[in-house]
Amino acid sequence: MKFGGTSMAGTERIRRVAGIVRRQQAAGHEVAVVVSAMAGETDRLVNFCREANALYDPAEYDVVVAAGEQITSGLLALTLQAMGCKARSWLGWQLPVRTDDAHAKARIETIDSDGLIASMKSGEIAVIPGFQGLSPDGRVTTLGRGGSDTSAVAVAAAVQADRCDIYTDVDGVYTTDPRIVAKARKLKYVTYEEMLELASVGSKVLQTRSVGLAMKERVRVQVLSSFIDDDAPPADDLPGTMIVSDEELEGLEMESQLITGIAADKNEAKVTLTRVADRPGAVATIFGPLAAANINVDMIIQNVAKDKGETDVTFTVTRADLARTQALLEGQKEAIGYFRMICDSKVAKISVVGVGMRSHAGVAATMFRALAERGINIQAISTSEIKTSVLIDEDETELAVRVLHTAYGMDAE
Amino acid sequence: MKFGGTSMAGTERIRRVAGIVRRQQAAGHEVAVVVSAMAGETDRLVNFCREANALYDPAEYDVVVAAGEQITSGLLALTLQAMGCKARSWLGWQLPVRTDDAHAKARIETIDSDGLIASMKSGEIAVIPGFQGLSPDGRVTTLGRGGSDTSAVAVAAAVQADRCDIYTDVDGVYTTDPRIVAKARKLKYVTYEEMLELASVGSKVLQTRSVGLAMKERVRVQVLSSFIDDDAPPADDLPGTMIVSDEELEGLEMESQLITGIAADKNEAKVTLTRVADRPGAVATIFGPLAAANINVDMIIQNVAKDKGETDVTFTVTRADLARTQALLEGQKEAIGYFRMICDSKVAKISVVGVGMRSHAGVAATMFRALAERGINIQAISTSEIKTSVLIDEDETELAVRVLHTAYGMDAE
Numbered sequence: 001m002k003f004g005g006t007s008m009a010g011t012e013r014i015r016r017v018a019g020i021v022r023r024q025q026a027a028g029h030e031v032a033v034v035v036s037a038m039a040g041e042t043d044r045l046v047n048f049c050r051e052a053n054a055l056y057d058p059a060e061y062d063v064v065v066a067a068g069e070q071i072t073s074g075l076l077a078l079t080l081q082a083m084g085c086k087a088r089s090w091l092g093w094q095l096p097v098r099t100d101d102a103h104a105k106a107r108i109e110t111i112d113s114d115g116l117i118a119s120m121k122s123g124e125i126a127v128i129p130g131f132q133g134l135s136p137d138g139r140v141t142t143l144g145r146g147g148s149d150t151s152a153v154a155v156a157a158a159v160q161a162d163r164c165d166i167y168t169d170v171d172g173v174y175t176t177d178p179r180i181v182a183k184a185r186k187l188k189y190v191t192y193e194e195m196l197e198l199a200s201v202g203s204k205v206l207q208t209r210s211v212g213l214a215m216k217e218r219v220r221v222q223v224l225s226s227f228i229d230d231d232a233p234p235a236d237d238l239p240g241t242m243i244v245s246d247e248e249l250e251g252l253e254m255e256s257q258l259i260t261g262i263a264a265d266k267n268e269a270k271v272t273l274t275r276v277a278d279r280p281g282a283v284a285t286i287f288g289p290l291a292a293a294n295i296n297v298d299m300i301i302q303n304v305a306k307d308k309g310e311t312d313v314t315f316t317v318t319r320a321d322l323a324r325t326q327a328l329l330e331g332q333k334e335a336i337g338y339f340r341m342i343c344d345s346k347v348a349k350i351s352v353v354g355v356g357m358r359s360h361a362g363v364a365a366t367m368f369r370a371l372a373e374r375g376i377n378i379q380a381i382s383t384s385e386i387k388t389s390v391l392i393d394e395d396e397t398e399l400a401v402r403v404l405h406t407a408y409g410m411d412a413e
Numbered sequence: 414m415k416f417g418g419t420s421m422a423g424t425e426r427i428r429r430v431a432g433i434v435r436r437q438q439a440a441g442h443e444v445a446v447v448v449s450a451m452a453g454e455t456d457r458l459v460n461f462c463r464e465a466n467a468l469y470d471p472a473e474y475d476v477v478v479a480a481g482e483q484i485t486s487g488l489l490a491l492t493l494q495a496m497g498c499k500a501r502s503w504l505g506w507q508l509p510v511r512t513d514d515a516h517a518k519a520r521i522e523t524i525d526s527d528g529l530i531a532s533m534k535s536g537e538i539a540v541i542p543g544f545q546g547l548s549p550d551g552r553v554t555t556l557g558r559g560g561s562d563t564s565a566v567a568v569a570a571a572v573q574a575d576r577c578d579i580y581t582d583v584d585g586v587y588t589t590d591p592r593i594v595a596k597a598r599k600l601k602y603v604t605y606e607e608m609l610e611l612a613s614v615g616s617k618v619l620q621t622r623s624v625g626l627a628m629k630e631r632v633r634v635q636v637l638s639s640f641i642d643d644d645a646p647p648a649d650d651l652p653g654t655m656i657v658s659d660e661e662l663e664g665l666e667m668e669s670q671l672i673t674g675i676a677a678d679k680n681e682a683k684v685t686l687t688r689v690a691d692r693p694g695a696v697a698t699i700f701g702p703l704a705a706a707n708i709n710v711d712m713i714i715q716n717v718a719k720d721k722g723e724t725d726v727t728f729t730v731t732r733a734d735l736a737r738t739q740a741l742l743e744g745q746k747e748a749i750g751y752f753r754m755i756c757d758s759k760v761a762k763i764s765v766v767g768v769g770m771r772s773h774a775g776v777a778a779t780m781f782r783a784l785a786e787r788g789i790n791i792q793a794i795s796t797s798e799i800k801t802s803v804l805i806d807e808d809e810t811e812l813a814v815r816v817l818h819t820a821y822g823m824d825a826e
Contacts, residue, residue, distance in 0.1 A: 011464035045484065051424035052488045053495035060494070063487035063502050067480035071458065074476035075465045081473070082466035089476050093506060094551060138507060 001031060001235075002130065002152035002166045005039035007226040008072045011079070017226065018079040020167070025085065025125060027234060032116065032126040032159060034152040035076055037068025042145070058103030062132075062142045066092065069129030069148070077127045087125040090116060092132035092140070097151070099133035099141045106133055106141035108150065108213075111158035120159070128155055149210035157217035164219050165235050166206060167226035172241035173198070173205055175410045176262040180398050183411040187241050187260060189252060194260045195243050197353040197387045211243065220244055246355060258363065259354040259408040264397050268298060269322040270347045270379065273329070275310040275339035285336045286313060289328055295321045299349070299382040299391060313338075314380060316391065319345050347379065348397040351389040352404060364388045370407035376400050414444060414648075415543065415565035415579045418452035420639040421485045424492070430639065431492040433580070438498065438538060440647060445529065445539040445572060447565040448489055450481025455558070471516030475545075475555045479505065482542030482561070490540045500538040503529060505545035505553070510564070512546035512554045519546055519554035521563065521626075524571035533572070541568055562623035570630035577632050578648050579619065580639035585654035586611070586618055588823045589675040593811050596824040600654050600673060602665060607673045608656050610766040610800045624656065633657055659768060671776065672767040672821045677810050679761045681711060682735040683792065686742070688723040688752035698749045699726060702741055708734045712762070712795040712804060726751075727793060729804065732758050760792065761810040764802040765817060777801045783820035789813050 001024060003017050017035075025031050037045075045065045049056045073089040080087035095116060099106035116126050130148025133141045143150055149166060156164035171186065173195065178184040190198070192215035199208040205223055214221045224240025233239040244252070276282055283302065290297055300315045317325050322345055329341055357363045364381075367388055371378060376399065380391035392400055405411055414437060416430050430448075438444050450458075458478045462469045486502040493500035508529060512519035529539050543561025546554045556563055562579060569577035584599065586608065591597040603611070605628035612621045618636055627634045637653025646652040657665070689695050696715065703710055713728040730738050735758055742754055770776045777794075780801055784791060789812065793804035805813055818824060 011461055014465065048424055048484070048488055049491060052427065053491040055495075056491050057494055060487045060490045060502060063490075063504070064484050067483045070480045070483070071461070071477050074473045075461055077473045077476070078462060078466040078469050081470055082468075089473060091476070091553070140504070 002034040002148060002164070003036065003226055004148065004168055005036040005042070006169050007167060008035055008037065008076070009039040011075065014072070014075055014079050017167075018076060018083055018085075020226065020228070021076075021080060021125060022083055022085055024165075024235060027236060029162075030120040032120060032128060032155055032161070033076065034128045034130045034148060034155055035069060035072045036130050036148045037072055041068040041071070058105075059139055062103050062140045066129070066132040066140050066142055069131050073127045073129040077125075080125055080127070085125055086123050087127055088119065089127045089129070090119075091129060093134040093138075095128070097133040097154070099135060099143070101135040101137065101139075101141070103135070103139075103141055105144040106135065108133060108143070108154045111154055113155075113158040116155075117159055143209075146207040147209075149207040150213055153210045153214045153217065153219050153221065156219045156221075157213070161219065163235075164214070164221045165240075166221060166223050168205060168223060169225070169227065170205060170223070171225035171239070172223050173243075173261070175260070176401055176405055177264065180264070180401050181405045181411075183405065185410065185412045188238070189242050189244055189249055190260055191246050191249050191355050192243060193246070193386050194353050194355060197351065197384070198261050198263050214243060215245075218245060220248075249355070257354060258356040258360055259352050259410065260356075261353050262401055262404050262408075262410075263351045263353065264401050265349040265351070266394060266397065267318055267320075268316040268347060268349050268391070269319045269343060269345035270314060270316050270391060271322075271325060271329070272312060272314040272342040272344075273336065273338040273340075274312050274342070276313050277337050278309045278311040282336070283313065285332065286329070287315075289332055290317075290325060293324065293328055295325055295328070299380045299389070301380045310339075316347070316349070316380070346394040347391050348394045348400075349389050349391050350397070350400045350404065351387050352408065353387045355386050357386050357388070366407055367404060370403050371400060374399060374403050376403070415447040415561060415577070416449065416639055417561065417581055418449040418455070419582050420580060421448055421450065421489070422452040424488065427485070427488055427492050430580075431489060431496055431498075433639065433641070434489075434493060434538060435496055435498055437578075437648060440649060442575075443533040445533060445541060445568055445574070446489065447541045447543045447561060447568055448482060448485045449543055449561045450485055454481040454484070471518075472552055475516050475553045479542070479545040479553050479555055482544050486540045486542040490538075493538055493540070498538055499536050500540055501532065502540045502542070503532075504542060506547040506551075508541070510546035510567070512548060512556070514548040514550065514552075514554070516548070516552075516554055518557040519548065521546060521556070521567045524567055526568075526571040529568075530572055556622075559620040560622075562620040563626055566623045566627045566630065566632050566634065569632045569634075570626070574632065576648075577627070577634045578653075579634060579636050581618060581636060582638070582640065583618060583636070584638035584652070585636050586656075586674070588673070589814055589818055590677065593677070593814050594818045594824075596818065598823065598825045601651070602655050602657055602662055603673055604659050604662050604768050605656060606659070606799055607766050607768060610764065610797070611674050611676050627656060628658075631658060633661075662768070670767060671769040671773055672765050672823065673769075674766050675814055675817050675821075675823075676764045676766065677761055677814050678764070679807055679810065680731055680733075681729040681760060681762050681804070682732045682756060682758035683727060683729050683760045683804060684735070684738060684742070685725060685727045685755040685757075686749065686751040686753075687725050687755065689726050690750050691722045691724040695749070696726065698745065699742070700728075702745055703730075703738065706737065706741055708738055708741070712793045712802065714793045723752075729760070729762070729793070759807045760804050761807045761813075762802050762804050763810070763813045763817065764800050765821065766800045768799050770799050770801070779820055780817060783816050784813060787812065787816050789816070
């Protein structure tokens with residue numbers, strides 16, 4: 001079970017969390033709980049670090065910020081004890097959660113689970129601070145913001161858990177953002193691949209890394225709400241959304257859905273270089289320097305050369321990287337040999353995601369037709385095996401999502 | 414160097430501390446720094462624990478409260494780095510600071526100093542969170558409130574430091590409380606034994622345990638102010654009070670002072686049992702049950718039996734223990750066989766302390782005469798090798814301290 005910062009914000013809320021945990025144990029489960037810091041606490045600690053040293057040493061930053069989860073893990077253990085449960089905390093360095101030494105963005109390598117399993121078998125609830133680990137040279141590491149989801153999946157894998165329940169402030173994964181489409185439906189199941197695509201295009205339910213790890217380690221993950229009443233269905237009845245493998249999904253559903261979800265991402269910016277020489281290696285002179293600067297390029301479209309052996313190249317980067325991208329490409333103008341650079345950060349990427357897409361032609365065609373009927377212009381297209389994305393004007397984001405939700409027959413009754 | 418919670422309260426104050434540390438390193442020293450949590454932070458964390466579980470498990474309490482010092486140690490390392498110093502934090506479990514398993518009041522057993530010494534030799538400033546350690550079974554321990562002084566002395570002993578500088582909100586140890594006696598003088602030197610007596614009778618400059626440890630390990634301790642200007646004398650010029658051994662003091666001062674300091678303690682309460690049977694074993698029936706209940710008895714006076722083989726027994730306990738003492742002795746009334754119990758918590762214990770007392774008769778006589786001249790009634794007397802204490806009416810505390818300060822010729826010019 002994993003609880004986020006909103007659920008852990010103060011002793012009163014921690015008491016509610018402890019109640020949920022206790023009911024899960026009472027249902028006959030051995031339980032490990034991964035917790036985040038109290039909402040706001042990590043920000044407080046990060047601000048201290050910034051004030052102390054603008055260019056902070058990530059190793060000392062980790063020492064400071066890991067304290068937030070240490071506090072909530074001790075408090076949840078105390079609260080469970082007050083309810084008559086056996087419980088103890090296991091800090092990152094105690095298990096230990098072994099990571100690489102990339103401080104502030106470490107990756108989990110292994111979790112020694114012997115002590116944890118023995119403790120759980122004895123009826124003790126294990127409480128584990130998320131987000132933190134131990135580097136090869138014995139120092140505190142953290143996994144980067146939102147890393148507690150990844151901690152939870154890693155712990156579930158290490159103890160070979162039947163299920164990893166992620167309690168959040170939403171009650172599951174929806175076909176699209178319910179704030180945009182009132183008729184969005186909660187999904188009962190979603191595959192790892194679909195969840196990865198949905199997460200990477202703007203659905204903020206789970207950290208992308210945690211989904212990738214769950215897929216690799218075959219951990220069954222359930223997303224469900226921590227704001228539940230005592231008479232809500234227990235977690236075993238799967239009231240949230242289960243994230244499962246393709247194979248499991250096939251066994252569960254008679255007919256897989258064509259499209260699982262629609263996501264909108266307003267975090268990209270479009271760059272067009274006009275009249276680039278249409279010769280071998282020209283594209284490498286553009287994207288080589290960007291890769292070297294660690295700037296991630298998403299969609300790429302190269303128009304067919306019309307005349308004079310010249311072509312226009314369009315691609316997208318995150319908005320945060322746009323200024324650096326511009327500066328870099330202006331410096332490379334001669335080397336690349338383009339005529340003009342046109343940048344536009346008022347764009348949105350709309351993606352339809354679904355494993356059913358693999359076996360069905362016409363998914364993209366439906367998309368283009370539906371958007372064209374409403375006069376929405378498509379600026380770029382990219383596809384993967386289970387996803388089709390288009391780039392459109394940012395102002396048309398909500399309209400496009402609603403149109404597509406209806407076009408794919410996903411609206412709730 | 415050790416800095417308390419007031420000095421560490423916020424990044425601005427931590428910057429001042431870093432400045433003091435850097436100057437010390439610039440003077441040619443290898444430096445280790447022990448820090449407390451930010452003022453108020455430990456209270457905040459203790460309150461969380463109380464809210465979570467009134468009868469809290471001290472092992473989980475330690476997990477929560479140790480976070481305060483972890484945060485400040487990382488922040489001081491970051492701040493030193495921002496000033497161009499090499500610095501790193503060493504958490505209690507990293508050194509490790511090995512303690513027993515008495516959670517929330519653990520005692521330090523050993524400190525593995527190899528890594529610490531190597532780091533300091535390489536020019537790195539070591540920053541160590543006070544108050545915390547590691548139990549034999551690998552869990553977080555804390556030393557009890559005020560334990561950071563003890564951490565500092567233990568680290569100084571482990572690295573065989575030339576000196577342990579304790580930076581506080583006073584600039585040294587005074588002959589008595591300067592708020593009571595304006596003419597109190599700051600002492601240049603004081604012996605461990607004197608400091609122990611002064612600390613145990615109400616002088617709050619250092620935690621008693623830290624002084625005992627310094628005496629045992631022969632650590633030279635200097636108490637000095639953390640609120641210093643850039644042009645204040647450097648710590649090497651000993652601007653504070655040095656706590657040293659008897660032998661070192663003899664080498665330093667031509668003639669040792671008769672009396673080093675005067676302390677007042679309003680934390681005691683007086684209990685009198687009247688008409689106790691004057692027979693062997695009667696006293697044991699009183700103090701046996703108190704010892705069993707872990708109630709510490711300080712002064713004891715038994716009046717000579719006047720008639721009928723009966724006597725009055727008077728003793729003192731801390732005010733916090735008075736209610737429990739009363740309840741216990743009421744329950745034992747038959748077994749002890751006393752007539753009446755009279756309790757008085759409006760008393761104060763005034764102590765004069767000094768190693769010179771050993772070789773000089775008449776110290777107590779001076780005390781009794783000076784108090785008598787001002788009409789101050791002495792209710793009880795106790796003495797040790799370097800201390801004479803009297804119990805008086807609480808309302809006369811300040812008067813008694815001033816009278817004695819003058820009587821022993823301690824007033825500043």
